[in-house]
Amino acid sequence: xxxxxxxxxxxIVSAILFIFGLKMLGSPxxxxxxxxxxxxxxxxxxxxxxxxxxxVSYEFIVIGLIVGALLGSVSARLVEMTSxxxxxxxFNGSGGAASLLVGWAALYGGGDAAPVSTFIAVTVILAxxxxxxxxxxxxxxxGKLSERIGSGAIVFxxxxxxxxxxxxxxxxxxxxLAMDPSPDSTWFYAVLVLSLLLGVMAVIPIGGADMPVVIxxxxxxxxxAACAAGFAIGNNILIVAGALVGASGMILTNxxxxxxxxxxxxxxxxxxxxxxxxxxxxGEVKPISVQDAYYILEAAGNVCFVPGYGMAVxxxxxxxxxxxxxxxxxxxxxxxxxxxxxxxxxxHMNVLLAEADVPYEQLLEMDEINPxxxxxxxxxxxxxNDVVNPSARNDPDSPIxxxxxxxxxxxxTVFVLKRSMASGFSGVDNPLFFNENTRMLFxxxxxxxxxVVSEFGSS
Amino acid sequence: xxxxxxxFILVLSIFLGFELISKVPATLHTPLMSGANAISxxxxxxxFISAGIANSEMANILxxxxxxxxxxxxxxxxxxxxxxxxxxxxxxxxxx
Numbered sequence: 001x002x003x004x005x006x007x008x009x010x011x012i013v014s015a016i017l018f019i020f021g022l023k024m025l026g027s028p029x030x031x032x033x034x035x036x037x038x039x040x041x042x043x044x045x046x047x048x049x050x051x052x053x054x055x056v057s058y059e060f061i062v063i064g065l066i067v068g069a070l071l072g073s074v075s076a077r078l079v080e081m082t083s084x085x086x087x088x089x090x091f092n093g094s095g096g097a098a099s100l101l102v103g104w105a106a107l108y109g110g111g112d113a114a115p116v117s118t119f120i121a122v123t124v125i126l127a128x129x130x131x132x133x134x135x136x137x138x139x140x141x142x143g144k145l146s147e148r149i150g151s152g153a154i155v156f157x158x159x160x161x162x163x164x165x166x167x168x169x170x171x172x173x174x175x176x177l178a179m180d181p182s183p184d185s186t187w188f189y190a191v192l193v194l195s196l197l198l199g200v201m202a203v204i205p206i207g208g209a210d211m212p213v214v215i216x217x218x219x220x221x222x223x224x225a226a227c228a229a230g231f232a233i234g235n236n237i238l239i240v241a242g243a244l245v246g247a248s249g250m251i252l253t254n255x256x257x258x259x260x261x262x263x264x265x266x267x268x269x270x271x272x273x274x275x276x277x278x279x280x281x282x283g284e285v286k287p288i289s290v291q292d293a294y295y296i297l298e299a300a301g302n303v304c305f306v307p308g309y310g311m312a313v314x315x316x317x318x319x320x321x322x323x324x325x326x327x328x329x330x331x332x333x334x335x336x337x338x339x340x341x342x343x344x345x346x347x348h349m350n351v352l353l354a355e356a357d358v359p360y361e362q363l364l365e366m367d368e369i370n371p372x373x374x375x376x377x378x379x380x381x382x383x384x385n386d387v388v389n390p391s392a393r394n395d396p397d398s399p400i401x402x403x404x405x406x407x408x409x410x411x412x413t414v415f416v417l418k419r420s421m422a423s424g425f426s427g428v429d430n431p432l433f434f435n436e437n438t439r440m441l442f443x444x445x446x447x448x449x450x451x452v453v454s455e456f457g458s459s
Numbered sequence: 460x461x462x463x464x465x466x467f468i469l470v471l472s473i474f475l476g477f478e479l480i481s482k483v484p485a486t487l488h489t490p491l492m493s494g495a496n497a498i499s500x501x502x503x504x505x506x507f508i509s510a511g512i513a514n515s516e517m518a519n520i521l522x523x524x525x526x527x528x529x530x531x532x533x534x535x536x537x538x539x540x541x542x543x544x545x546x547x548x549x550x551x552x553x554x555x
Contacts, residue, residue: 011504018498019475025491026483032544035494039537042501046533049504055511060523064510068530075531076538081546087539088493091500095532098502101525105509108518119462183517219492222499222532231465233505239465240472241501247476248495252488340485347488354486354546365485 003051010048011237017041018241022248028360045237081355082312085345086145089138089215092222096134099225103127104192106232107183121181123231125174125191130225132195133202138218140203145211145344153207160269163201170194206267213256213267215345220249252346259340259366261402288439290451293415296439297323297452300377300413302333304369306406307349308342310383310419314445320382321356323449326456336362337369337379337406339387370407379411381432382445383418389430414438417445490543497536503529 018041024034055061072091079087103124143149173190182188206214223245230238257264297303305324311317324334336358342349350363373379381388388408391398408414409432416438432438441448483491506529510522 019479022476022479022491022495022498025487025494026480028484028486028547031487031490031547032541035490035497035537035540035544038494038498039541042498042503042533042537045501045504049507052508052511054508057511057519060510060519061507061526064506064523064526065530068527069534071527072531072533072535073538076535076542079539081543084489084493084539084543087535088489088496091493091532091535091539092496094528095496095499095502095536098500098506098525098529098532101521101528102502102505102509105506105512105515105518105521105525108512108515216492219496219499222496226499226502227469229502229505231469233508234465235505236465236468238501238505239469241498243469243472244476244479245495245499247473248480248491251477251480252492255488338485340488345489346492347485347490350486351489351543351546354543354548357546357548360486360547363486 003053007048007051008236010044011235011240014041014045014048014237015240017044018244022244045241048237049235081352082315083146084351085211085215085343085348086142088345089142089145089218092215092218093135093138093142095222096131096138096218096225098131099127099222099229100131100135100192102229103131103232104183106229107181107188118178118181120232121178123228124181125177126228127225127232128191129170129174129195129198130221130228132192133199134218134221134225136196136199137203137214137221138199140200141211141214141218144203144207145215150207153210154204159201159205163198166194166198166201170198202268205269210260210267211344212341212346212348213253213260213264216249216252216256217264217268218249220246220253223247223249256341256346259404260400261404285433285440286438288415288441290441290448291455293439293441293448294452294455296413296415297327297332297378298330298456300327300332302375302377303327303335304364304373304376304379304408304411305334305336306342306379306381306384306388306408307336307338307353308382308384308387309344309348310385310417310445312343312348312352312383314383316382316446316449317352317356317358319446319449319453321353321358323453323456324358324362326453330456334362335364335369337364337366337408339366339384339406342384342387366404366406373407373410374412376408376411378413378415379408381408381414381416382449385430388432390432390435391430395431408432409435409437412437415441417441417443417448419444486547490540490547493536493543494540497533497540500529500532500536503533 021034021038024030177187227242392400392403506525
């Protein structure tokens with residue numbers, strides 16, 4: 001049996017493990033095992049990849065492996081759960097960069113330095129192109145998520161024209177490169193630079209509440225880039241794994257878009273919040289003190305927490321869980337309602353609450369909580385804004401009109417924990433704050449909840 | 460390798476991917492995404508050949524960077540996913 005055959009058989013095994021791994025990631029009870037399986041699959045694929053007969057020197061490989069493993073493991077261990085979205089964006093970007101580089105290196109031809117065929121050239125270009133978009137797109141998403149750069153959408157006049165020109169230039173230089181594939185060609189550098197530029201242009205008009213969509217879309221791109229790299233070097237496992245990731249990323253993206261009742265193209269091109277501004281809201285907010293909040297909660301029989309990104313910023317998840325437990329001991333039913341796009345990545349809030357040991361059975365999705373929201377005595381909104389904004393339901397002029405929301409305004413009482421009266425990440429006003437049954441608990445969410453918890457303790 | 464054969468694999472994998480993910484609860488979206496993200500580091504298996512091939516110093520250097528980048532993606536991705544999943548607990552099951 002040749003080494004090549006063994007490697008390919010090993011790839012089949014790792015493909016099976018990836019598939020089972022992804023399948024098991026679909027249920028909370030088996031997810032961790034599933035991730036482990038998929039990691040084993042990866043290990044097998046990596047070992048099989050190392051046996052390739054074209055490899056004559058291992059020094060570069062070893063250096064790369066050591067550097068990568070160190071950087072990856074250290075950052076994975078140190079990252080705070082609240083910063084998970086930007087971490088995933090960074091990892092994603094490095095995956096895209098790898099595909100780009102593999103495509104680039106493939107331009108130098110195989111071991112026999114034979115000229116690269118047109119088909120290979122096309123796939124190489126795709127790997128460079130999609131990889132390039134993934135790299136800069138992810139880096140920009142990282143910047144936006146970590147708020148190193150402004151998180152809002154950047155839209156300027158003529159943006160579409162610039163993008164169209166960019167795209168035309170990219171297609172043109174790709175065609176030229178495909179006809180004469182060489183790493184020394186000017187067209188190659190044009191493709192490289194233009195695709196990196198396209199990644200930037202693709203992400204800058206997207207901001208605010210749309211970031212979860214971008215993250216999962218970029219995730220999908222990195223899979224497709226790996227897939228293209230697989231074609232470029234004729235490697236089965238890259239194609240299979242890349243396609244799996246690409247497809248699953250697409251599905252997640254789709255789920256996110258549905259959760260906002262918008263089409264993907266609307267998310268990608270419209271520049272959220274920059275289009276039109278809903279009507280300004282007049283009225284008075286009714287602040288509440290920590291002590292009064294405690295009295296109301298103490299008497300409540302059904303409390304629902306609605307967390308948003310603000311909870312992550314305030315690191316309030318542990319103290320929220322503490323309050324939840326106290327309320328439960330007090331004979332109150334406690335649930336956590338999580339909007340699909342709350343936070344900065346899909347499922348972000350679930351991870352934070354899981355970190356605080358909240359059992360996942362208590363976490364309700366939007367469709368589960370809305371039908372029974374009227375039975376909720378107190379809905380506590382912690383650092384969420386757009387996902388509970390009633391304008392989405394009844395103000396056709398609002399930029400978020402039509403987005404399904406958690407209808408906390410229909411609960412008997414709503415507490416909104418907020419640092420100040422500034423508008424949310426998307427910059428849209430929220431009439432919820434002015435509602436008859438809304439009480440504002442101003443201040444840092446962690447301190448406020450902590451105050452209520454100690455009220456419970458002292459009584 | 461045969462282009463048609465590779466395309467065949469591609470199409471089947473895409474369908475499989477769609478089937479696998481379509482019914483995942485929202486709770487798991489983040490780990491699923493970062494787990495899938497780790498899989499996209501599979502480029503690693505392909506980066507070896509570029510890093511170790513004989514004919515071009517430049518391809519070797521690009522390959523080495525690709526290996527490092529992909530390893531970050533793989534190692535970091537799996538570790539971070541595991542860290543997250545370790546926190547998911549059921550009320551009935553894993554209560555310490």
